[in-house]
Amino acid sequence: MRPLDWLVVVAYIGWIVIDGLRRSKRTDEVDGYFLANRSLPWWAVGLSVMATQMSAVTIVGTTGQAYLTGLRFVQFYFGLPLAMVILSLTVVPFFTRARVYTAYEYLERRFDVRVRSLASLVFLVGRAASLGVTLAAPSVVMSAILGWSLPVTVLVICIPMIAYTTIGGVQAVAWTDVKQMFIVVFGMSAAIVILLYGILQHASFGQALHLAGATGRLNALDFSFNLSEKYTFWSGMLGGLFLMLGYFGCDQSQVQRYLTAKSIDEARRSLMMSAYVKIPLQLLILSCGVLVFVFYLFQTPPMLFNRAYDAQVAASPHAGEYAALQHAFDVEIATRREAATRDDRDAFLASDSRLKDVRAKAAAVVKQATGDRDYNDVNYVFPTFITTRMPIGLVGLMIAAIFAAAMSASGGELNSLATATIIDFYRRHFVKAASDRHYVLVSKLATVFWGLFACVVAMRAANQGSLIEVVNRYGSFVYGSLLGVFILAILTTRATARGAFWGLIAGIAAVLTVAIQLPWIEFLWHNLIGAVVVVVVGMAISYTQPPNDAVVVSATKL
Amino acid sequence: MTPGTPNQNAEPGTLNPERDSSMRSTYIQVLAIEAVIIAALWIFGRMFT
Numbered sequence: 001m002r003p004l005d006w007l008v009v010v011a012y013i014g015w016i017v018i019d020g021l022r023r024s025k026r027t028d029e030v031d032g033y034f035l036a037n038r039s040l041p042w043w044a045v046g047l048s049v050m051a052t053q054m055s056a057v058t059i060v061g062t063t064g065q066a067y068l069t070g071l072r073f074v075q076f077y078f079g080l081p082l083a084m085v086i087l088s089l090t091v092v093p094f095f096t097r098a099r100v101y102t103a104y105e106y107l108e109r110r111f112d113v114r115v116r117s118l119a120s121l122v123f124l125v126g127r128a129a130s131l132g133v134t135l136a137a138p139s140v141v142m143s144a145i146l147g148w149s150l151p152v153t154v155l156v157i158c159i160p161m162i163a164y165t166t167i168g169g170v171q172a173v174a175w176t177d178v179k180q181m182f183i184v185v186f187g188m189s190a191a192i193v194i195l196l197y198g199i200l201q202h203a204s205f206g207q208a209l210h211l212a213g214a215t216g217r218l219n220a221l222d223f224s225f226n227l228s229e230k231y232t233f234w235s236g237m238l239g240g241l242f243l244m245l246g247y248f249g250c251d252q253s254q255v256q257r258y259l260t261a262k263s264i265d266e267a268r269r270s271l272m273m274s275a276y277v278k279i280p281l282q283l284l285i286l287s288c289g290v291l292v293f294v295f296y297l298f299q300t301p302p303m304l305f306n307r308a309y310d311a312q313v314a315a316s317p318h319a320g321e322y323a324a325l326q327h328a329f330d331v332e333i334a335t336r337r338e339a340a341t342r343d344d345r346d347a348f349l350a351s352d353s354r355l356k357d358v359r360a361k362a363a364a365v366v367k368q369a370t371g372d373r374d375y376n377d378v379n380y381v382f383p384t385f386i387t388t389r390m391p392i393g394l395v396g397l398m399i400a401a402i403f404a405a406a407m408s409a410s411g412g413e414l415n416s417l418a419t420a421t422i423i424d425f426y427r428r429h430f431v432k433a434a435s436d437r438h439y440v441l442v443s444k445l446a447t448v449f450w451g452l453f454a455c456v457v458a459m460r461a462a463n464q465g466s467l468i469e470v471v472n473r474y475g476s477f478v479y480g481s482l483l484g485v486f487i488l489a490i491l492t493t494r495a496t497a498r499g500a501f502w503g504l505i506a507g508i509a510a511v512l513t514v515a516i517q518l519p520w521i522e523f524l525w526h527n528l529i530g531a532v533v534v535v536v537v538g539m540a541i542s543y544t545q546p547p548n549d550a551v552v553v554s555a556t557k558l
Numbered sequence: 559m560t561p562g563t564p565n566q567n568a569e570p571g572t573l574n575p576e577r578d579s580s581m582r583s584t585y586i587q588v589l590a591i592e593a594v595i596i597a598a599l600w601i602f603g604r605m606f607t
Contacts, residue, residue: 074599213605220603
């Protein structure tokens with residue numbers, strides 16, 4: 001990073017924080033602080049919805065995933081457009097007309113306060129853990145680039161984010177999100193241009209595609225129905241559908257986004273923006289990862305992209321073994337490049353396979369030498385390309401984009417944690433009649449608390465594999481079950497409060513059991529399992545009670 | 559309140575917060591575009607594998 005790059009980073013982050021605060025109005029009132037006075041236009045809400053879902057994890061983890069396995073991860077989002085349509089027809093008008101602050105407030109009207117409190121607690125626990133992981137990704141990046149310790153890096157990212165979220169509330173979060181989306185799309189597009197320029201010096205575009213395709217990286221679709229296969233068409237359409245319904249329909253961090261819209265129509269349009277744009281945007285990001293792979297066919301990549309332990313390995317008894325692997329890697333890289341240049345597919349694939357083995361052995365040596373059993377380098381691929389290959393100025397822009405992505409996603413999550421804490425617990429159970437000023441003040445304290453909590457989780461989460469998978473694993477523990485409760489609430493009149501309460505507990509227990517006892521079932525299916533168990537158990541318990549226990553408050557029939 | 563009916567309480571000139579129009583054509587378009595993208599990905603994968 002050169003001084004100009006740092007200038008770009010500091011200027012951009014300073015601008016989004018200051019401008020976000022400048023746009024915040026009437027944040028001393030509950031409506032203004034939590035729901036932006038229900039005044040945001042649909043395009044701002046839509047961009048905020050996408051930015052909240054797309055964190056630095058997407059940029060860092062997804063590109064690394066694509067470098068290793070290609071476009072397959074796009075299947076994860078196949079359920080999203082249908083989920084947006086379903087939500088536009090159901091929960092958007094429901095929540096908007098109910099004039100709630102949190103999604104779980106509605107559950108009390110439909111069932112009772114126990115169900116509301118349990119659902120909100122499930123959200124708080126799941127989201128707080130996930131927030132920590134969301135912060136870990138850019139921290140890992142900056143830690144590697146600057147040589148700072150991870151805790152310091154986490155705090156450098158968290159403090160500005162906690163500051164503008166605490167002071168400006170949801171308005172600061174939303175307007176920051178708008179800018180972040182523009183900078184991310186611009187940055188990824190610039191990266192693709194740089195990659196193509198580098199690739200076309202050595203091969204034609206068609207040749208580049210054939211090389212990527214030869215390794216299976218352009219095979220986006222897997223139609224096999226295999227519960228053990230992580231990303232397939234079916235896990236995306238079915239498991240992913242339930243994940244997206246649960247996340248965008250029942251997670252407060254997303255529900256609060258479209259509650260800020262001016263009207264039901266505007267809220268629907270904001271979700272439709274995601275429905276149109278999310279898959280093409282994800283393909284843009286994945287393509288970046290694939291192009292990084294092709295780029296490094298003609299340039300020399302590092303044997304391992306995560307260089308954090310280089311000095312430690314060099315000083316260990318495994319240094320000789322590692323050096324031998326490095327030599328083998330250098331020889332094989334040249335062999336693969338030659339095969340790629342002369343378009344010899346068989347030789348290219350054989351060499352690529354040998355390189356994978358060398359990299360796997362090198363990673364094993366690092367694990368032995370350092371004791372870090374979770375060592376991997378998937379999240380370092382794209383940051384390494386950015387800092388070593390992109391031109392001056394654009395490096396700063398890309399780093400700014402990664403920071404901005406982290407801050408905007410985590411700011412939205414942080415604001416929603418504070419909202420649920422105050423509205424569903426503090427105001428509902430403890431201090432029931434206080435002024436707006438009081439609640440806003442306590443919300444700010446809650447924001448700071450959750451922000452610091454997330455920092456602690458982030459410091460522990462940094463080495464848990466591809467971070468985008470970790471985030472979604474955490475989410476899959478709870479989203480399906482939460483969705484099941486909202487299905488009972490909105491789509492049935494027979495479900496009772498007791499049924500919903502115990503159904504939710506059964507759903508979470510079922511998912512945890514499956515995750516531990518049946519680890520071969522991939523996490524996307526957990527969402528479907530959780531939702532089905534909640535509905536089945538919830539309805540079964542409900543039918544043991546008299547029908548008039550299934551009280552449906554008239555205000556909820558819309 | 560039935561969908562599409564004006565909010566009697568809305569002040570003239572202000573946006574009706576309960577404005578709730580049919581978006582059926584949008585929904586169909588979204589799903590159709592997704593189907594086209596999936597088909598294109600399948601063709602693309604077959605061409606270069």
